[in-house]
Amino acid sequence: MKGAMPSLLSRRNILLGGLGIAATATLSACTSSPVRADMPMRTFGPPAPMSPSQGQRLVEKTLSAKPVSLDLGGRTVSTWAYDSILPGPIVRATAGDFLRVTLDNQLPADTTIHWHGIRLRNAADGVPGMTQDPVSSGAKYVYEFTAPDPGTYFFHPHVGLQLDRGLYAPMIIDDPHEPGRYDAEWIVVLDDWIDGTGTTPDDVLKKLIADGGAASSGGMGGMDHGSGGMSMGAPPWGDTGDVIYPLFLINGKPPADPDVLTVKPGQRIRLRVINAASDTVFTVALGGHRLTITHSDGYAVEPTEVGAFYIGMGERYDAVVTVGDGAFPLVARPFGKTSGGQAMAVVRTSSGSSPSVDANPAELTGQVLIGSQLRPAAAAKLPAKAPDATVDLALQGSMKPYRWGMNGATFGKNQALTVKAGQRLRINATNHTMMTHPLHLHGHTFALPSGLRKDTVLMAPMQSVAIDLDADNAGDWMIHCHNIYHAEAGMMIALEYAK
Numbered sequence: 001m002k003g004a005m006p007s008l009l010s011r012r013n014i015l016l017g018g019l020g021i022a023a024t025a026t027l028s029a030c031t032s033s034p035v036r037a038d039m040p041m042r043t044f045g046p047p048a049p050m051s052p053s054q055g056q057r058l059v060e061k062t063l064s065a066k067p068v069s070l071d072l073g074g075r076t077v078s079t080w081a082y083d084s085i086l087p088g089p090i091v092r093a094t095a096g097d098f099l100r101v102t103l104d105n106q107l108p109a110d111t112t113i114h115w116h117g118i119r120l121r122n123a124a125d126g127v128p129g130m131t132q133d134p135v136s137s138g139a140k141y142v143y144e145f146t147a148p149d150p151g152t153y154f155f156h157p158h159v160g161l162q163l164d165r166g167l168y169a170p171m172i173i174d175d176p177h178e179p180g181r182y183d184a185e186w187i188v189v190l191d192d193w194i195d196g197t198g199t200t201p202d203d204v205l206k207k208l209i210a211d212g213g214a215a216s217s218g219g220m221g222g223m224d225h226g227s228g229g230m231s232m233g234a235p236p237w238g239d240t241g242d243v244i245y246p247l248f249l250i251n252g253k254p255p256a257d258p259d260v261l262t263v264k265p266g267q268r269i270r271l272r273v274i275n276a277a278s279d280t281v282f283t284v285a286l287g288g289h290r291l292t293i294t295h296s297d298g299y300a301v302e303p304t305e306v307g308a309f310y311i312g313m314g315e316r317y318d319a320v321v322t323v324g325d326g327a328f329p330l331v332a333r334p335f336g337k338t339s340g341g342q343a344m345a346v347v348r349t350s351s352g353s354s355p356s357v358d359a360n361p362a363e364l365t366g367q368v369l370i371g372s373q374l375r376p377a378a379a380a381k382l383p384a385k386a387p388d389a390t391v392d393l394a395l396q397g398s399m400k401p402y403r404w405g406m407n408g409a410t411f412g413k414n415q416a417l418t419v420k421a422g423q424r425l426r427i428n429a430t431n432h433t434m435m436t437h438p439l440h441l442h443g444h445t446f447a448l449p450s451g452l453r454k455d456t457v458l459m460a461p462m463q464s465v466a467i468d469l470d471a472d473n474a475g476d477w478m479i480h481c482h483n484i485y486h487a488e489a490g491m492m493i494a495l496e497y498a499k
């Protein structure tokens, strides 16, 4: 990615030295393409229509996925987006509502929609070959599900690298019991942008694979990421991305033409920050302010005041802040990336000059919150209970060859994890690589050892974490890295309920 970096660690050594899983795991040799060519595809037919139960409110919407050309601060890109806007239109409902969302596929390719973080019924989860047939070009598909839990979510296709085009949008599930102690809400969607700037995400992956050389070495788990990222960005994340992006966006806009929230001085705003990027961990701060983090991945935390926080791909954080008087930069700085600048938006309460595109809030260089260290709010905590079953999950891979996998093989060749309905399952996840990976689970939230609820957790190089989940939502679900290039290269595994 960032050119050759001195490898302080001989990759084989680390992996084979004492990490049993990695040492024994051998990636089934991929031939010409490491992309999951032989992923098992089941067929489903059209979804069985459903209706809301009595008293359940119906929320209906149609989303058209289509090619579009967008102006990103003076630069025109051709890309794919929902309803031709970036981010796509928000889907908003109240917890317990019944959603009926029709996807109208006007793309020249198959697609689906995955409702990221929502504990919905399996058939609406949007994974082609696992929960539905792919929606072909020109076809429509109706997603029907109940959104049970309030929070900040988003949605995107679960096909190839389509997330790294413009196909993403926020989804907010409101809490009918929430006091709403704020004057304004601001949804802040972060993205890394390359599509239509002379290349496409598919070309980018081809190049990563080509630059990785022949996929000839046998073992999975080799790593060629030295300490390059570490020296630039300071711990804990090491290397966090593979792609060099020309632009970073907040709400579809670059810093030169920023999104602006206009409020009154002294007003309290609720930020809902969503990282919809494919390959970028951000550090987020609002210049001149401290933020009180209230939720992570939709679930309440003990309110925690911070100057800045990290957000990995697929994570969401909510925060409240009382704004001062002036024009303040909300900056999302790509972690460990030195080109493409930063993402920025502006909170404005009075006239006065706008922050410059390279605004550098002091908060970014102070202490930065690592979200997994937040404490759960008492009501959100997963009750302590001994696990009924335990499985291991190894995150493995390398840049050269460009190949990523879980439990010894790429997706489709690795063996699904299984759980019985009703069990508390503990997944002992270990990152056997020198990169950071956001680990994401569909259809459930999990709890970290503190009880903190998450559906996406950043795993630092060589870090292990035990995540616990209650198997209360039967079906076949994905667990994967939310770096979409890693996922597409094979860093996914299925979680199946024993039948």
Ligand code: C2O
Residues within 6 Å of the ligand: 114, 116, 156, 158, 314, 440, 442, 478, 480, 482
């Ligand atoms: Cu947003 Cu399977 O992920």
Ligand code: CU
Residues within 6 Å of the ligand: 404, 436, 437, 438, 481, 482, 483, 486, 487, 491
């Ligand atoms: Cu990854």
